[in-house]
Amino acid sequence: MRDLNGLVRAQFGRIAGRLTASLPSVSFTELDQAFLAWGFVALAIFSLAQFSTLGWTTQAIVDAALTGAGIAGTAKLTWRLACSESLRWVIGLWTMLMAGGMIVTAYGIFCGIGLILANLCLLWLGLCTAGYLAMGVGLRSRSFSSASLLHGLAIIALPIHPTSQFLISGLVMSLTLFFFSVVPWDMQAAEAEELCGMRPGGTRPGGMRPGGMKPGGMKPAAKS
Numbered sequence: 001m002r003d004l005n006g007l008v009r010a011q012f013g014r015i016a017g018r019l020t021a022s023l024p025s026v027s028f029t030e031l032d033q034a035f036l037a038w039g040f041v042a043l044a045i046f047s048l049a050q051f052s053t054l055g056w057t058t059q060a061i062v063d064a065a066l067t068g069a070g071i072a073g074t075a076k077l078t079w080r081l082a083c084s085e086s087l088r089w090v091i092g093l094w095t096m097l098m099a100g101g102m103i104v105t106a107y108g109i110f111c112g113i114g115l116i117l118a119n120l121c122l123l124w125l126g127l128c129t130a131g132y133l134a135m136g137v138g139l140r141s142r143s144f145s146s147a148s149l150l151h152g153l154a155i156i157a158l159p160i161h162p163t164s165q166f167l168i169s170g171l172v173m174s175l176t177l178f179f180f181s182v183v184p185w186d187m188q189a190a191e192a193e194e195l196c197g198m199r200p201g202g203t204r205p206g207g208m209r210p211g212g213m214k215p216g217g218m219k220p221a222a223k224s
Helices: 012-016 030-051 056-078 085-110 120-138 142-160 162-182 189-195
Strands: 008-010 026-028
Touching: 026 030, 030 056, 030 162, 056 085, 085 120, 120 142, 120 162, 142 162
Parallel strands: none
Antiparallel strands: 008 026
């Protein structure tokens, strides 16, 4: 899927100077930016829980602020892409999962519910597992189904390293999101055509087809 609106271009060569001047620029679509944003939010929240000496209540406030910003920011980035009724449910799904998870987390922290505090990583990995599974089924996507399986396996692996549960959870969530921001992933052809602005039958206005999208195919084109 290639959406050329709202591209953010990172010029690595200019930043690094002459030594890295030959490095290519990387373009991120609005959807890629949403994946990146949530990846950084997840990494920040779980790194804070693993390494910070802040109290739980302070962390809960910071986490709620980051989660709220993530929901608002990514919804704004992706709403145009999800304007068709068949795709708005994706934004609604993740909004409910993240908001619900934050409410349960805050309740456990502020009310001192031990059962919730002892299973925060399981809670969030479980929410991500459910979200990716719903996307995998709803979009007929093997990529998102695989992401659901990965998060499910992470839940099983948590007891093996009980002192690093937050770090493991944060890495699994954030690296999955970073992966989806830079690597093409498959989805149902009908939704892909709508997101690419194609007419029924697989052609854009003017007769052009998005790069790499074949009739009835599922794999988006690789990013430049």
